[in-house]
Amino acid sequence: MRLRALPHFSPLRVFFFTLALGAATGVDFVASSMMGIAGTHIRGGVHASPEDFLWSMTSYAAMASVVNLMLGRIARHASYRTFTVTGLVIAALGSLLCALSETPLELTIARAVQGFGAGGLFAASRILIQLVAARDERPPLFIGFNIGSLGLSAVTPWLAAELVESAAWQMVFVIQVVLALGVLVLVLLTYPRRVEPSGGIWQIDIDPMDWSVVILFGLGAMVLMHGLGDLRFYEFASSPSVALTPLAGFLLIGAAFARLHREPNLWLNPQALLGRRYLVGILFYAIYYFLNGLWNYLIPTLLQTGFGFGFQVTGEVLTWASTLSLMAMLCFSTIAPKVFGRRRYIALGYVMFAAALLMLSLRTMSGVSMTVILPALFLQGLTVPFVMAQVAGMTFAEFAEDDFQHAYAFKNIVRQIATASGTGAASLWLQYGEAIARTRLVERMTLFDLGGMPSMEELSRMGAMLETQATLVASANLLSWLAIFCAAVAFAALVIRWRRATQ
Structure with missing residues (x-):
């Protein structure tokens, strides 16, 4: 065409x-x-x-x-x-x-x-x-x-x-x-x-660039994402301060948008x-x-x-x-x-x-x-x-x-x-998840399960099997929770109004 x-x-x-x-x-x-x-x-x-x-x-x-x-x-x-x-x-x-x-x-x-x-x-x-x-x-x-x-x-x-x-x-x-x-x-x-759309968009004047917005937004995005990832390492009840990092990221991005709101053409x-x-x-x-x-x-x-x-x-x-x-x-x-x-x-x-x-x-x-x-x-x-x-x-x-x-x-x-x-x-x-699964699997093992005192080769083989099982258990748990989450999103897609009713 x-x-x-x-x-x-x-x-x-x-x-x-x-x-x-x-x-x-x-x-x-x-x-x-x-x-x-x-x-x-x-x-x-x-x-x-x-x-x-x-x-x-x-x-x-x-x-x-x-x-x-x-x-x-x-x-x-x-x-x-x-x-x-x-x-x-x-x-x-x-x-x-x-x-x-x-x-x-x-x-x-x-x-x-x-x-x-x-x-x-x-x-x-x-x-x-x-x-x-x-x-x-x-x-x-x-x-x-x-x-x-x-x-x-x-x-x-x-x-x-x-x-x-x-x-x-x-x-x-x-x-x-x-x-x-x-x-x-x-x-x-x-x-x-060069593409010249209707309305003369290429003739818009270039204002002085406000680099504070760029710095605030970039730093905020990195701090936010890393802080959200780090949350998995901690129990919030015992370490509430871990929430400060993603909160700081939100605040930095919010400051960038506050600046943009005052000067939207920047x-x-x-x-x-x-x-x-x-x-x-x-x-x-x-x-x-x-x-x-x-x-x-x-x-x-x-x-x-x-x-x-x-x-x-x-x-x-x-x-x-x-x-x-x-x-x-x-x-x-x-x-x-x-x-x-x-x-x-x-x-x-x-x-x-x-x-x-x-x-x-x-x-x-x-x-x-x-x-x-x-x-x-x-x-x-x-x-x-x-x-x-x-x-x-x-x-x-x-x-x-x-x-x-x-x-x-x-x-x-x-x-x-x-x-x-x-x-x-x-x-x-x-x-x-692997750390939790590994701990629980080890707790259930006894010398009887091992068939007596194992050799070094058997210990190495069992260690590899333990790592594999820990990955499988952690993955299965995560997949199950994600399936429930996706089902909830499907329900939300049906009930949330986007602006006008769309069926």
Whole structure:
């Protein structure tokens, strides 16, 4: 198809342009998801504890939040094409630094650089679709966009597993360097030089930048996410002071928004974000991305440490599940105009998610085969059109072009915080649950169970079995609680009014 805003673009170039938009988004998706998928290997490579590893995720999300805050100002001044090109270069540099990291501190700094480059690419790509295409032109564009974004996310686990098994953990980030540079070439070849939307948006004056907002927001996001993750290490009743860290993060972000409220044209206009439909949508977005970050860490850990599958098998399975999500999204793109705005589909998505979690929790046992696990993984993969795309259709339907940029930038700030919080919570929750399960399993063991005094080899073998069982017990408990939570979210989706009744 041709676009009225880009009449010189052939239909083939329009497709490759949308493919490039999606691929740029995929760079961000891959950078976030691979920390969960290959987290065990990366942690071992830099000798990081769960707390140290959490910093590498929160630093990425904090800098991504900052760049999303700056997105509108930079893009209006330099164009979204320049913003995307610069972001891809910085993302490639950050990925290279991650591959060269030898300590948790180095990895944390490198991930911050990576987040500053890749963290704004999703929002920039999605906003650019809004600017170049009229409402009736947009649905077909998401076919190329989904192939680019979800396609990269699908193939990366398998590719990373193959290379890590044959080389080293650094290949996880080497792949991301190559990916960012490859997408950079595609962007340079397909993006329009400059998009001039109606209303003269590019002529907006650039005010002096208020860096206090950036510092407050970035620092607040990092403190908040790390504080929420650390809560799993403590009993609140015995250590109430542990709540001070996330509270300090909330206060810092609140101070940033107070500044924005007084000077809305500096960075992000909070007055454009106060609609009930948008706020409810952001809540559902936060829930989805929290669960997504948690799932991307929990499932690879369960498959490898709990069930004993190798990284290569895990990568293949995750690639197949992600490919199924891509197919579901492509199908959804063709019928989206007929089903957007239906709360019951969101509820259906979370019911499916709850069923997948419950199925997996009931099958969390030693010696289980992959064929028993696959139905639960595939069912979860089918939820993406319902719990993500459907929410998008309801959240942003009423925004004008200028307000859409503010709304989508803030949505991606929430996405980064929620995803990192979910991944960090999964890491720390598993450690907490494994410690409890390990203690209870040891308490039940007697010399009679051991068959007398065991040898050193038997003790080593039993220690490995104990670790496996602890992982299985902790994972099963977490999956069960998450299934209940998803069922509650499904119910909430049906009863919460978004602005007007939508059935």
